[in-house]
Amino acid sequence: MTRTEPTEPAGRTAPAPVRLVLCDDHAVVRAGLRALLGSAPGIDVVGEADSGAEAVALAAKLVPDVVLMDLQLGDAMDGVEATRRITAGSGGAVHVLVLTTYDTDADITRAIEAGATGYLLKAERPDELFTAIHSAAAGRTALSAPVAQRVMTRMRSPRPGLTDRERDILGQLARGLTNRDIAKALFLSEATVKTHLGRIYDKLGVDTRAGAVAVAKEERLLP
Secondary structure (H helix, E strand, O other): OOOOOOOOOOOOOOOOOEEEEEEOOOHHHHHHHHHHHHOOOOEEEEEEEOOHHHHHHHHHHHOOOEEEEOOOOOOOOOHHHHHHHHHHHHOOOOEEEEEEOOOOHHHHHHHHHOOOOEEEEOOOOHHHHHHHHHHHHOOOOEEOHHHHHHHHHHHHOOOOOOOHHHHHHHHHHHOOOOHHHHHHHHOOOHHHHHHHHHHHHHHHOOOOHHHHHHHHHHOOOOO
16 A cells, blocks of 8 residues: 655644754764754754853854753853853844753843743653754743743742842852951951841851852852
8 A cells, every 4th residue: 555644734834943053062962962853843953052152152143943042152252142142143033942950040030031932841741842842843832841830939929139238248258258257358247247248148148157158159250
């Protein structure tokens, strides 16, 4: 029996494939993604970049529908800055879908503020990645379930912001200074430094100096 492929109904044409650029600084990861996406219907990988700068250049040259962007790229321009330049430079015509192993509140917030349409973790199943790519191409938000949960939690209970003085003290704390040294550096009394530290701990949800510094680094609170 002769097998025939299904055809589109008369008068209807198949939608154009999503044109996609890969950006990851690991060649093996790019090769794996390229092979995976090559098996996906309706997705066409039109370019690859191993740095943020190259991704920005390819996005401007090829004007793909989606750039699949890693965050940590090992060069002067990380994925967040590349995302910001791509979305600004294309006027929103090119959508950026972050695909990363990092799911901290700080990374998620920075990527979304930079203009990312979606944020996925590399642990996602292939079919979820394919769906997210098509959603991003259409301008719809695509978030991994754990990321969506973190976003919702943060929106429901936003963390109070630090004052300029608290940021100053946190910066000195990160340098390893004692309360006395911080007081001398900022021309404050030790009692005032202790009061500010207590407020910093409350706002960051920690109870130790090391914990405050760790959260500050994770959430990019330090200069």
